[in-house]
Amino acid sequence: MIALDHIAIWSGNLYRTTIELSRLTGIGSADGGYFPGLGLGQKIISLGGGVYLEIESIVDHRMILERDPVALELERQTDSGDCFAGLCLRSDELTEIEAFAAHRGVEVSAEIAGGKALMVPGQKRGRAAHAPDFLNSWLKGKPNIYYVEGLENHSSILPPQPGTGDVVGLGVTSIELGGSEASLRSWLGELDPAELGLDIRYNGLADGLYAVGFDSTAGPQEIRLPPITLPAARSRAAQTLLSETS
Template identity: 70%
Template structure:
């Protein structure tokens, strides 16, 4: 089964963006750890119902100094402010990942460079098998799909750090994306229909990418609106 899993936000300052989002929504945040091979650090905000936002920025300055491709891309994308970088779906079935990869004409990516190191190792999940990789999906403003076989330790369940926010997300209501429904259907192929994702999808006809996410919470509906990724 395929459903929405997480949304990536790229920032030039991990802490500023997380604090801004927490203040705007009331949501608390958790430490998501970092990716040594990419130089990325993460903070997580749960939207409820096993969906979360991951705020990412470069925390390893060597990646910037060495002009690593990921660091360069994140620097470019966040030059004009925070942006929605990735719309990430999940499946608990490797056959669905393989089917989607075949549809996209690529092989599933087997890992994330350097893996992931967490502040609390026993918590959270780090899906590795996915298709396509971010370079061939996020940078096009399109969703990719991760293999998440078990939600028991899902990253959305990480306990929030005290004092970061008291509002609890209770589930995504809708997202606004660029393009049209036929565009998204063509991208996803037969692996899943947009209507089967269980959320309302608003198509604004603009360039591809995510523009807004609306979720319900213990303090009522909230909408987060940011720039889409620059194609």
């Protein structure tokens, strides 16, 4: 059964964005570590119910100098500000991930494209089977799915760092997506978006995530950001990125 797992936000400055979101929501943040092979660092803000915000920015700028495609895409996407980069689902049934991968015509992967396991001292998190590769989902404004067997080592339960916020997220209640319900169902195949248990609103604009609503100890809240830029507005270089990571 599928569930919402996390929402990726791309930022030009990991700390600025995290501080602003914590001030906006009152929810504290945790250190999410970094992807050595991607040059990306991340902070975590839990929205409750096993769902978290994954705020990412470039922390190893050698990746830019070396023309790494993921770092270059993040830099390009955040040129005009923060954006919702990815809507990430999870399932505790590997057969469900395999069926979804077959529907999308891809293989289930245990590796993050261009990267290695997330490195955080003292935390027991590692690779997770997923499909499709995150870039080939996010750059289409569509969700990918991870195999998550349980929440014992899940990023959503990382304790916030002291002083970063006292409000507690109580669970995501709604998301606003571009496109239509039909286009999402076509992408997911046999997987049913109704299983997410969310109020899903479709605004008919370009695919991607536009807003997330959630309950908290401070009351109902909503975060709204522009979605990731889609292929119709991308350069030839970004189109090449999709084919390279297929």
